[in-house]
Amino acid sequence: MRYDVVVIGAGPGGSVAAKTCAEKGLSVLLVEKRQEIGAPVRCAEGIGKKDLERFVEPKKKFIAAEVVGAKIYAPDGTEITLTEEMAGNEVGYVLERKVFDRYLAKLAANAGADVMVKTSAVGMEKKDGGVKVKLRRMGEEFEVECSIVIGADGVESRVGKWAGIDTTLKLDEIESCVQYLMTGIDFDPEYCHFWFGNKIAPGGYVWLFPKGNSSANVGVGVMPSLAKKPPKDFLDEFVERNYGKGRIVEVVAGAVPVKGEIETAVADNVMLVGDAARHADPITGGGIANAMKAGYYAGVTAAEAIEKGDCSAKTLRKYDERWKNDFGKDLAKKRKIQQKLVKMDDETLNKIMHTLAECRLEEISVRAILKALIKKHPKLLWDLKDFII
Numbered sequence: 001m002r003y004d005v006v007v008i009g010a011g012p013g014g015s016v017a018a019k020t021c022a023e024k025g026l027s028v029l030l031v032e033k034r035q036e037i038g039a040p041v042r043c044a045e046g047i048g049k050k051d052l053e054r055f056v057e058p059k060k061k062f063i064a065a066e067v068v069g070a071k072i073y074a075p076d077g078t079e080i081t082l083t084e085e086m087a088g089n090e091v092g093y094v095l096e097r098k099v100f101d102r103y104l105a106k107l108a109a110n111a112g113a114d115v116m117v118k119t120s121a122v123g124m125e126k127k128d129g130g131v132k133v134k135l136r137r138m139g140e141e142f143e144v145e146c147s148i149v150i151g152a153d154g155v156e157s158r159v160g161k162w163a164g165i166d167t168t169l170k171l172d173e174i175e176s177c178v179q180y181l182m183t184g185i186d187f188d189p190e191y192c193h194f195w196f197g198n199k200i201a202p203g204g205y206v207w208l209f210p211k212g213n214s215s216a217n218v219g220v221g222v223m224p225s226l227a228k229k230p231p232k233d234f235l236d237e238f239v240e241r242n243y244g245k246g247r248i249v250e251v252v253a254g255a256v257p258v259k260g261e262i263e264t265a266v267a268d269n270v271m272l273v274g275d276a277a278r279h280a281d282p283i284t285g286g287g288i289a290n291a292m293k294a295g296y297y298a299g300v301t302a303a304e305a306i307e308k309g310d311c312s313a314k315t316l317r318k319y320d321e322r323w324k325n326d327f328g329k330d331l332a333k334k335r336k337i338q339q340k341l342v343k344m345d346d347e348t349l350n351k352i353m354h355t356l357a358e359c360r361l362e363e364i365s366v367r368a369i370l371k372a373l374i375k376k377h378p379k380l381l382w383d384l385k386d387f388i389i
């Protein structure tokens with residue numbers, strides 16, 4: 001078998017990459033190790049409306065809920081409400097990712113991509129200026145040759161390692177997460193909810209994302225370098241305190257890379273997209289939107305390289321340029337902010353939230369709010385200077 005491109009992993013990044021390659025006239029194979037695309041879900045499923053609509057028309061079948069903003073709670077319980085625009089790109093729609101991921105893979109297939117599920121990539125090697133990818137399907141091993149591999153194999157990516165791209169994650173570059181899909185709980189369904197505090201979630205936060213009437217994804221992310229116990233213990237304590245009467249109908253565990261911008265996501269004949277390239281937002285942990293953007297840029301770059309007959313790292317650097325220009329700087333900046341945030345004690349977090357609670361947040365820009373914050377708490381200036389760069 002020979003293809004122009006083999007895409008490894010059918011998450012949002014891989015499916016958008018495969019669809020883009022197919023639309024550009026390339027022969028493309030999308031392989032997914034799981035037997036069902038999209039399941040089990042390892043996500044709180046939030047995405048900004050504009051981010052989603054940039055790639056797909058929203059459909060009722062994969063949207064579980066629509067929210068108007070976010071409510072944020074300080075360690076002392078102080079509450080602030082953010083509009084959707086201010087809350088960041090994880091707020092707007094709450095998806096049904098089991099349906100959404102499958103829908104994206106179908107779009108890729110309809111555009112002409114071949115799709116193989118229950119098929120794992122287990123190795124790759126260079127061959128005649130291209131790549132030989134080793135695949136395993138139901139116990140049987142076989143090889144596929146291609147000019148370009150797009151590694152969209154998520155946070156545990158092996159493609160990056162095989163290609164020699166440095167994507168290593170230290171303990172303070174990961175959020176370790178556990179989430180329950182809960183039912184029979186009371187909350188304001190118009191908002192996504194976030195709780196901060198070193199006792200609640202060291203180096204991370206607790207979230208509640210609505211999924212229809214009295215159902216929600218309730219989860220926690222903690223930084224393993226700061227948390228003294230597993231994330232499940234933090235979540236159980238939170239649930240016991242706040243939603244003790246609810247029922248847990250699904251459990252999800254997973255990690256999110258919060259490394260920020262990596263130097264390159266490219267090697268000869270290889271590009272990495274999404275979590276494999278550490279594209280998730282270091283503050284929120286959201287990665288669906290950037291994975292889709294990266295998938296698109298990788299597809300466009302693959303088409304150009306194949307047309308040119310040169311799939312070397314030098315040519316594929318155009319992909320680095322594209323994702324870095326779009327969201328790379330944002331990742332780098334947010335990583336700096338996140339490093340400050342995780343060091344703040346609860347008293348400082350409370351002070352900040354009290355000041356924010358006094359601002360009329362719907363009307364002012366983030367920059368203006370931060371300036372007001374610094375004016376009110378000059379001692380925090382040094383810690384917060386990165387916010388306003």
Ligand SMILES: Cc1cc2nc3c(=O)[nH]c(=O)nc-3n(C[C@H](O)[C@H](O)[C@H](O)COP(=O)(O)OP(=O)(O)OC[C@H]3O[C@@H](n4cnc5c(N)ncnc54)[C@H](O)[C@@H]3O)c2cc1C
Pocket residue numbers: 008009010011012013014031032033034038042043044045046047090119120121122152153154155158177178179219252253254255256273274275276280285286287288289291
């Ligand atoms: C608990 C939790 C909550 C989250 N909440 C949000 C949220 O609310 N909003 C948001 O935007 N992001 C969220 N994220 C992050 C988000 O899930 C990821 O950033 C996003 O899924 C990345 O997409 P991707 O396509 O890069 O990778 P994935 O969606 O991880 O897809 C990778 C795919 O590759 C497959 N694969 C892996 N190895 C191989 C192999 N060797 N061969 C074949 N296939 C392989 C996997 O099975 C998987 O299907 C959350 C993450 C976690 C863990």
